[in-house]
Each structure stands twice: as structure tokens, then as C-alpha cells.
Amino acid sequence: MDNHLARLTLKGDQRAFAELVSLYQDKLFHMSYRMLGNRQEAEDVVQDTFLRVYKNLHRFDISLKFSTWIYRIATNVCIDRLRRRRPTYSLDAESSDYEGLDGYSMMPSDETTPESELILTDTQRIIREAIQSLPPKYKTIMALRYMNELSLQEISEIVEMPVTTIKTRVHRGREMLRKKLEHRL
The missing domain is CATH 1.10.1740.10 (RNA polymerase sigma factor, region 2, helix turn helix motif)
Known part of the structure; x- marks a missing residue:
């Protein structure tokens, strides 16, 4: 169509x-x-x-x-x-106002309490910040793969790179995120 x-x-x-x-x-x-x-x-x-x-x-x-x-x-x-962009790091930088969160980013739960919602929102913010801090070549791949749910083949076509390179970047991006989040969550 x-x-x-x-x-x-x-x-x-x-x-x-x-x-x-x-x-x-x-x-x-x-x-x-x-x-x-x-x-x-x-x-x-x-x-x-x-x-x-x-x-x-x-x-x-x-x-x-x-x-x-x-x-x-x-x-x-x-x-x-x-x-x-020039890298700018500031403790006073304005954090996101939680706009853009959708059902995909929310974990399903039978019981939602204000406390669990606050923890979930804070966790999502930390993960978004960690993804934003990745080098552009990993940030792009990670956003396309996990936030847009595109297949490795689709990402390969979009960024015009071999699927093997995409797999490597997804793996390395996950490792970088794991290390960044290890101490924060």
C-alpha cells in the first residue's frame, strides 16, 4: 500500500x-x-x-x-x-518530563500502586538516560531494535550495514547498557 x-x-x-x-x-x-x-x-x-x-x-x-x-x-x-551536538554533561540538566512513554514501555501489572508506578517511571528514566549516553553508532541501533522493535534485517537496510555488524552492535550496546545500569538499578 x-x-x-x-x-x-x-x-x-x-x-x-x-x-x-x-x-x-x-x-x-x-x-x-x-x-x-x-x-x-x-x-x-x-x-x-x-x-x-x-x-x-x-x-x-x-x-x-x-x-x-x-x-x-x-x-x-x-x-x-x-x-x-557537542557533548554537554550537567547535573542541573533538565530531565525528561516523562512524555513519550507508551504502553510498550510500561510493564504490565495486576496491582499498580503509586509506589510501584514511581519506581517504574524512575527505572524507565534511568534506562532512557543510559541509552542516550551511548555513542551514536550504538544508540541508533539500540533505539531501532528495542524501542521500535525492528528486525536485524530491517535495521541493516535502514542504516545500510551488514546484518553481522548490526548483531555485533546490538551485543556491544547491550553490554554497555548493562555496565551503565549495573550500579544504578
């Missing part, structure tokens, strides 16, 4: 492009937010991604999956933003 909408957009159908936007804007926002940890930047990435898609749609190979192509563009935009 995505490829059909892409073909219609190439023929000038603005409604088809609007449908592509509505299909992907939330998914791209969540992926970008998890990679960048900043709501405004994530919104900018989504907008920039759709601008690039619209301008370069003529380059899209219809024989490939549209979702892989658009995720690759969004991931590259995020990586570019991460590369431009």
Missing part, C-alpha cells in the same frame, strides 16, 4: 502524500524522540524527513519497501543531529 501511495504521489496526488504523512508521522516521531531525547528536535526531524521524502521521491526504488526507505532517511537525519 505504501508503494502505491508513493506512486500516486509521484503522479502529483497530494492526498496520497498526506496519507503517507499520516501513516508515518507518529512512528517517525517516536523513533526520533527515542534517539534524540528531545521533543522539539524529534518534531524537526519528522518535518525534515518528509521534506526529503517529497523532494527525493523520484529516487525511490518501487521494488523496495517504502517503510525501510523512510526510516533510513529519518535515522540519517537523527544521526546528523547527534553528530552536530
Whole structure:
């Protein structure tokens, strides 16, 4: 269906492009937010991604999956933003306001108490911060794998790397997270 909408957009159908936007804007926002940890930047990435898609749609190979192509563009935009950032570490830095948490990030429980919710929210914050502190090459892979639930093959296509490299980075990223979280949780 995505490829059909892409073909219609190439023929000038603005409604088809609007449908592509509505299909992907939330998914791209969540992926970008998890990679960048900043709501405004994530919104900018989504907008920039759709601008690039619209301008370069003529380059899209219809024989490939549209979702892989658009995720690759969004991931590259995020990586570019991460590369431009200068590392800043401050104890006074504003922590996330817990927006962006969804059902996936919440552990199911039969009994929810205010205390268990506070512990869970704090744990999620610590894990998000640990992922944010990973080097970009690991952060990207970990976000795509565990937060967006993409397969190793899909990640390989998005970041244009062999699956074996993706497996290695997932393994090393998990090890880095384990070490970072060992003393915090």
C-alpha cells in the first residue's frame, strides 16, 4: 500500500502524500524522540524527513519497501543531529518530563500502586538516560531494535550495514547498557 501511495504521489496526488504523512508521522516521531531525547528536535526531524521524502521521491526504488526507505532517511537525519551536538554533561540538566512513554514501555501489572508506578517511571528514566549516553553508532541501533522493535534485517537496510555488524552492535550496546545500569538499578 505504501508503494502505491508513493506512486500516486509521484503522479502529483497530494492526498496520497498526506496519507503517507499520516501513516508515518507518529512512528517517525517516536523513533526520533527515542534517539534524540528531545521533543522539539524529534518534531524537526519528522518535518525534515518528509521534506526529503517529497523532494527525493523520484529516487525511490518501487521494488523496495517504502517503510525501510523512510526510516533510513529519518535515522540519517537523527544521526546528523547527534553528530552536530557537542557533548554537554550537567547535573542541573533538565530531565525528561516523562512524555513519550507508551504502553510498550510500561510493564504490565495486576496491582499498580503509586509506589510501584514511581519506581517504574524512575527505572524507565534511568534506562532512557543510559541509552542516550551511548555513542551514536550504538544508540541508533539500540533505539531501532528495542524501542521500535525492528528486525536485524530491517535495521541493516535502514542504516545500510551488514546484518553481522548490526548483531555485533546490538551485543556491544547491550553490554554497555548493562555496565551503565549495573550500579544504578
